[in-house]
Amino acid sequence: MITELIVSLFVVAGGIFCFAAGMGVLRLPDLLLRMHASTKAGTLGSGLILVAVAIAFAESTVIARAVAAILFLILTAPVAAHLIGRAAFRSGVPMIDDTACEDGVTEALRKRPAERHPEDATGPATAHVEPEARPEAEAGTPATGGAPRKAP
Amino acid sequence: MTVLDYAVLLGFVLVILGVTLATIRLVIGPTLADRIVALDMMTVQLVAFGGLAALQARSAAFLDVAVVLALVGFLATVCLARYLERRILLSAEELA
Structure with a gap:
């Protein structure tokens, strides 16, 4: 019963973060800000739901797979974001007016x-x-x- | 229905709403980079969807779907980002 409540909490929290990520990707004004929403909130939401799966099943194989998936998400999200950000910056995407950019x-x-x-x-x-x-x-x-x- | 079933249903609703919002950005996105970001986030949210399906079906097989989606999604994002970057270089080369 306690386990179920904890799993429910993780699932709902993960769902809220996923929704927030989608909202951020749709509503934020700028490509780099949208990447901020998708990379951080999306990864956190998926990670929370995978943690919920690991707790709910409580078997070693399931926990190993869930941890592998979370680790993979956490390791690859910055790499992908860096690649997209660099390519987008070089292609000259429009940025909001207050964006600070170092000289050179x-x-x-x-x-x-x-x-x-x-x-x-x-x-x-x-x-x-x-x-x-x-x-x-x-x-x-x-x-x-x-x-x-x-x-x- | 237990608390967990309701929570999983709510999670499904929220994740599907997130994917829908990202799809809108995918359609209206002004630049190619916006579309790549939206696709990347849709893949990450499908991983969450796989986890929720595993919880609802009480079967760990859906977790494999989530792991494979994470792998394929990363590769797709890297390829699209490289394409975006190469496209700039190639078009600059053509202009010069």
């Missing part, structure tokens, strides 16, 4: 493709080498290491 970040992130062309031009100019250099440059672009270090 916009230049470093958004002007990367234009910056790369002088590099290609100063590289080996032989027609024989250039087809090789191009896939290498493309493979190197997603890693954040290269160009911002050279930029200043």
Whole structure:
């Protein structure tokens, strides 16, 4: 009986957080704010419901699966949010007026493709080498290491 | 019906409302990034839905659905984000 009440509490709390996440994704004014709602509230809601499942079944296999799912959600949510946020910022999504942005970040992130062309031009100019250099440059672009270090 | 059944029903209602709101954002989202965020959150909420289904059916098999949905949802989000980023690079290359 006590277990049932605790499970019910977790389920309702998780449902409320999931609803709040959906409300945030729909109503917040800005892509980054919407990501704030979806990443944190959504993960918390799903995690609470999975905790409720683990408590309700109280078997070792179910608990292991629920914990694995929660760990996976918690580990992957920041990675996914970072990827979406970086791609969205580079694509220049509109942001609300009060958004603060550190000096140089916009230049470093958004002007990367234009910056790369002088590099290609100063590289080996032989027609024989250039087809090789191009896939290498493309493979190197997603890693954040290269160009911002050279930029200043 | 016990308290737990009512709680699970309420949880279903709330999660489905959340998915519906995210679907509205998916349809009206002004940019592709908004749609990716909405899809990502819908996947996370479907994980919660799988957990609720496991509770209602009293069968742990639905938990596997939740785990697999979490894995596939992460991969889908990563692929879509990479596509968004590559699309910028490719279009910039075409313009130049």
